[in-house]
Amino acid sequence: MADAKVELIDVHKEFPIRAGEASAVRAVHDLNLDIYDGEFFALLGPSGCGKTTTLRLIAGFEQPTAGKILIDGRPMHGVPAFYRPVNTVFQDYALFPHMTVLQNVMFGLQMDRVPKQEAQRRAVEALELVRLPNAMNRKPREMSGGQQQRVALARAIVKRPKVLLLDEPLGALDLKLRREMQLELKEMQQQVGITFVYVTHDQEEALTMANRIGVMSSGELLQVGRPEEIYESPATRFVADFIGETNFLNGTVNTTDDEYAYVDVNGETELAGMWEDSVKPQQQVTLAVRPERIAIRPYNEAPDDSDRSARAEETNTIAGHVVSVHYMGTDTRYMVRVGGGQAINVRVQNVLGQRTTSFKERDAVILNWGRDSTRILTH
């Protein structure tokens, strides 16, 4: 992997005590993170998890209470925001309302004392890159949210920063426009080759756009990995729950082997799952499985060859009865109560022409899914 563009080493950030608060607010705790050259890195987490604070620490709007931040190998301690080789696309764009679009985009270049003609040429180029070549003389408030978003982007990339920081830049846009912009942003990032650090609370956005994702919660970085790693092997229950939908089943470990742990979930059924943290027999664990990985069939029917659940010996099987059915358009969602009282959500895609085995409430069913789709989580 290429060398790190941004390095966060043991970064810690506390906000001072304010009136009405008992203790200092811990925003970021023991954060260690390398962001590599040219990658699209997404910081993902619910609001208040510290992801925006992390971004502001990199930008220089906040100083870490402890720890070090390096950008392009240079320590950033005491370096004010206006000397850092990064630029930011703000959540609400923060376009200067008294300047035209062109003036907004040229502002950063003027600060670098780029000659006027060259500054103008580069600003026009940047506006062409964001597909707004004809809006130069308009004021930000005359533009739609999507257009303002593009101006903010042009203003930030025109300085060719080492790292571009984006703070929920698509948060204010409607769903359709957001999807379009996701693809455009991703394309643009590859085109300009700038390292992107992208803060979002939208897991889908992170999964579609990022090369790597860092999941944060309560000021801590829980897991860093490629989207498929995060999705397929979540390290903690929080990550599994936050990224996509997950069923959690509580149980006790019976035995383990090299790959799998065999877990008793209700006193009669044993389910197997891949373990990562070492687990011992008798340990209380959580099994995690995605709803779309589970196949559902009538209680008396033999498994279908086309089932996703491969060979029988590598399959988890559990019986239950349907509690609720929700038709969702592209798929149907069943909630199934299994022996012992735990509930499992199953998502079945509604494929046209497929043999329609739709189930009703109270139908007895068999669920099965691959062992490799099952994770054993210990915390």
Added chain:
Amino acid sequence: MAARVTTRSEHKAGGILLALPALLWLGLFFLLPLIIVLIISLMSRGSGGSAVLPFTFDQYTRVFDTFWIVLQRSILVALLTTAICLVAGYPLAYFITRRKTAFGRQFALFLVILPFWTNFLIRTYAWRVILGREGLVNNALLNAGLITEPLTLLNTEFAVVLGLVYGFLPFMVLPIYASLSRFDHRYIEAANDLGANDVTSFWRIMLPLTMPGVIAGCILVFIPAIGTFVTSDLLGGTRGLMIGNLIQNQYSGNGNMPLGAALSVVMMMVVVVALLFYARFGEEKK
């Protein structure tokens, strides 16, 4: 079902009806007196300073010949007062907006307005006590051995400007405060992010975006300052004579009503110029 549609002209008629009391008031007590003043300013001086025919431009000639120096001083004093209020008031307003709690801001604003609780005349008299030959300042400096002779502080243009700045500073602070509290400090972060240091950010971003408050404050200070007669009378003596004092003199005792009217008209013109300036630059930019 006949839905009643209100037409545009009906709206207009309603608007005029609503504005009628205000229009009558303004016409009767503002426009009419203004016209009377204008007419008087074009008349000759009669016995006891009254206005008599024939019509003449003599009063205006005198305003620009004899009293040009007073007019000039008035404008300069008012401009200087405005400038000092601006330079002192902007940071003060900024300080108030940056208080962390709502209580902190309210309290600071309360302190700014507090002097209004005492009559303006009394407060101006207080400055005489402070600035006089045997006033607080001179006594303190003499006792400290910093001077041997009392300084002449009272009855100077300095005292007038000081009194005016003291009296009108809140009129500068409040509109700037209003503008600043609407100002989004994330613009400063954005400017920092793009490489502007704090000084550049102030000149390029904060000041332009709070300009409506600055212009409003300047107008609110400049207009009363140029028309002042209490402050200049009490603190300026003869050396601080302003156009307001001249006008006052023309209308009292052995005065000259037409001359007073002409001075008033000229002063009004200066104010109109200031207001035109406001209309041009002070409006929220669309």
